[in-house]
Amino acid sequence: MSGHVAVGVDGSPESGAAADWAAQEALLREVPLRIVHAYEWPGAATVPVVSPDAQCRWADELLADAAEVLRREHASLEISTRPLPGRPAAALASEAAEADLLVLGSRGLSGVMGFLLGSVGMETISMTERPVVLVRLPGQAAAPDRAAPELCRDVVVGVDINQFCDPLFDFGFAHAARHGHRLLALYGWSIPPVVRDAAALLAAKRQMGQDVARRLTEILAPWRQRFPSVEVVERSPVGAPAQLLVRAAANAELVVVGRRVRRAFLGARIGPVAHALIHHCATPVAVVAHR
Template identity: 35%
Template sequence: MTAHVVVGTDGSPSADAAVGWAAQDAARRGCVLRIVHVREAWGRGAESGTHPGFDDSQAEEARNVLDAAKDLARGRAPGVTVETSLEAGKSAEVLRREAEDAEQVVVGSRGRGGFAGLLLGSVSLALAGHVAAPVVVVRGKDVVEGDRETRGEIVVGFDGSPESEAALEYAFQEASRRGARLRALHAWQLPVLTTGIAAYTPLIEDVSDGERRLAAETLAPWREKYPQVEVEEKVFYAHPVFALGEASAAADLVVVGSRGLGGFGSAVLGSVSHGVLHHADCPVAVVRARGEG
């Protein structure tokens, strides 16, 4: 199949932002953009064919959603080839299947199905960390409202884990593709110390030196491979979610691995990536390590 980027849409403002973002991404990659809309059943007794008038109106609405998304995509990236697909089933399951041979999957942070108070939609969480392809969740109030100007900066979080290596590879590729700066953040913390923290200053300094060495050694091969990418390396004592959340305010994209060294082995989505997905002020790419199952 031709290389393609998949984006899910339900016609919501968040989905429209995802479609626009995905169109530009597909254009940069030289890929086809595949826009998918899923008609979900209303429940038992509302199966297709049992209420013809209702079925017809729903089918027309679905076509309108796809037509509007196609127009939006072509307006945002005039040269991109656009395909549309109307599917039936559960949105998360359909998009997981679509992700199997996609370059990337893009979704909005919330759709029409979510409660207004939720920070992140169920479909976004069901995809991030669960599929092999990178998943981009398009979020940020000004991004969704179309008011955000390009910053020319990508932020990536790394900790030396295989997942963060995958995130670094993605981030360097994306920075090279966009001609953007790359801010590589390595935030670290000590275990909680209840008393006498001042007495541990030499230990903290030693650990800090070790973390800086780790960061430099981790980034060195990527700097060599992508000499054209301007890299700002930042190593500091902070919670990674806080550090990445703050950095997201000045970024076009934040990149994280699906899990890091601090996560439980059975967790499909780590606490840092989960936290960043909920609190970043810009789109977030969640990248899995190759072979991660």
């Protein structure tokens, strides 16, 4: 790794929010920030709206303007820019491979432009094994849960006790330590459908719940020792993981979710939980690849 944070900009307000988030993260990590813009020249079979030279000039101006804004706000931050001609998803994935972290703007299920509504953002995530953080506009964030008694902004980590989660914990605990936030480790599980009787269901839930909680505590033990300054909360309720994570995100600073590195028959996939968080979570989402 070269030790920098990369952020993709495209002129949208969402990418501006991503640039702000990335600048703050680069400052806390004490690494440079690289602002990139990925674009593809029109092919021979398309009708070009602008010439390649004009597109290059527009990319350079976009990057210069974004850098100027961030330099005014963060004078001590080392900032560079890089245009990325070529297929956008591949170009962004290649850039991510050189960085510690890639940050992109997100519109979730609203709007018709931006990195994450077309195939570019999703494809970028599936093509890189580096962490990618997706940032919404501040006004798109959900209102905090008024029923929640605490004002603490958690770093929520979606855990699967049956999978290898070390990369998620590494990212989540380090982020919580840098920002001084609490870490909420959340694992959602379900009762086997063969249990039909209400009394048997309650007994199974109690017995299985104790075992699930014990396994979660065991998995987290070495990370508590490695990051003693981070307050850790463990929760293992019955429920769908994606729904539980979206609900927990209402009072979170960041949600960290995993993506299995594997190739499907029709190409790379990011998994149903990560997919749901990307589209429905108003809080910034970190997608961390793991094997």
